[in-house]
Amino acid sequence: MKEVKYILAWLIGINTLLIDAQTLSGNFASMAGEWVRFGTFQGIQSPVLDSARIDVNGAFSFTFKTDKPAIGYLVTAENKPYFLILDKNEKIQLKGERLTLTEGVTVLEGRQNQAFGIYAAEHPRREQALSAWGFLEKIYSRDSLFSVQKTPSVAIQTEKARIAREDQDFIAKLPFEWYLRWYLPIRRLVSDVSTIAQYRTEEIPKTISTFRKMDYCDERLFRSGLLKDAIESHFWLLENSGGSLDIVYREMKISIDSMLLHLVKNESRLNEVTDYLFDLLERHSLFQASEYLALKVLNESSCTLNSDLAKQLETYRAMKKGNIAPDIEFKVNVRNSQTNIKKLSDIKSKYTLVVFGAGWCETCKDELPKISNLYPKWKAKGLEVVFISLDETKEAFERFSQPFPFISYCDYGKWNGPVVTSYFVFGTPTLFLLDAKREIVLRPVSVTQMDTWVDWYLK
Secondary structure (H helix, E strand, C coil): CHHHHHHHHHHHHHHHHHHHEEEEEEECHHHCCCEEEEEECECCECCEEEEEECCCCCEEEEEEECCCCEEEEEECCCCCCEEEEECCCCCEEEECCCCCCHHHCEEEECHHHHHHHHHHHHHHHHHHHHHHHHHHHHHHHHCCCCCCCHHHHHHHHHHHHHHHHHHHHHHHCCCCCCHHHHHHHHHHHHHCHHHHHHHCHHHHHHHHHHHHHCCCCCHHHHCCCCHHHHHHHHHHHHHCCCCCHHHHHHHHHHHHHHHHHHHCCCHHHHHHHHHHHHHHHHHCCCHHHHHHHHHHHHCCCCCCCCHHHHHHHHHHHHCCCCCECCCCECCCCEECCCCCCCEHHHCCCCEEEEEEECCCCHHHHHHHHHHHHHHHHHHHCCEEEEEEECCCCHHHHHHHHCCCCCEEEECCCHHHCHHHHHCCCCCCCEEEEEECCCEEEECCCCHHHHHHHHHHHCC
């Protein structure tokens, strides 16, 4: 009897899998013999689910299971993805010449993907028309030669409203349960940012407000492939909205607060989004905003941060601009032409750049020689350099630091060395610019930024 129950359960399970399984197939005659990869999105990541070689007739197919709607992608060696709606009970069949020639791809089966294809073709043309009419509208409202012509001005406003309404009506007519109905407005928001910043600046406040209302924990956003784009577009628009740097930082703090309202309720999303946003702000040298984010998240007691992110953010609490950096005692293994220098506080210069790096760090292999080349110029302007190595052996340390003309020190402790831990270093290269009192003046993200600072402030 148990065997019969087991067989029945197995058969039911197989039947359920067959019912839930979905297929994606295509026929692209000119792509015969090429490989195509099929994947989807999980937050910032875009894992590949499967890959297949297109047969001699140009055909390929994938079988997959989607428990929740998502955006998928097909990509070939040309690395230009073709995006798809993956939803329950939607079999997808494509045909065309090449996947990269999206305007020539026909969706033979799959209602959401058919609608997606229509919108993807029409929306950019509507946006181009809106920008063109917006340009003419400014001429007819600001130029004295045309501002007296009321009829064309009214006609332009009417046509702009019609185009916008047409776009909204397309989405409103989609079945309410379709993932596409949620997805298209978010995709439009992200894709229109650069156009709005350049040609439709009157829409900037509304667009920023829409970004701030987004729930960055939303499962639909997590599966959309738009999470990274939404974060980047949001803060790019703030940075390029035409305000002063003080206004930009003020607005970024408001946006960070709005994002954290939802994120603090989901630890995994908080870690993923914060990690990416923090890196984005650092890369753009928006240090006030990255410091605000770090302190805001560290002070949030309701969530647990993963250890790497916590260390990264902790550097901003312990090593933020204005704090006094720990002194460094050069006990052993120091390459130093100045025999009287026994510790960092012995250095008598206007500024000191402390650089953490290692011979095993690929970026350091590029950045440290640049510092070495710039060192004579920097030193002549009152800037000293101290290199703290995270190498693990004397041979590795000396091999890497031998060409450097500045003080180099290593305790072979790598990440657990006393200097590294006291400076809360979590990655290499890491740079700290200190003044004569060891107050942290700047945390440069590159040698180029450091050199620009020298040229600007140490004239």
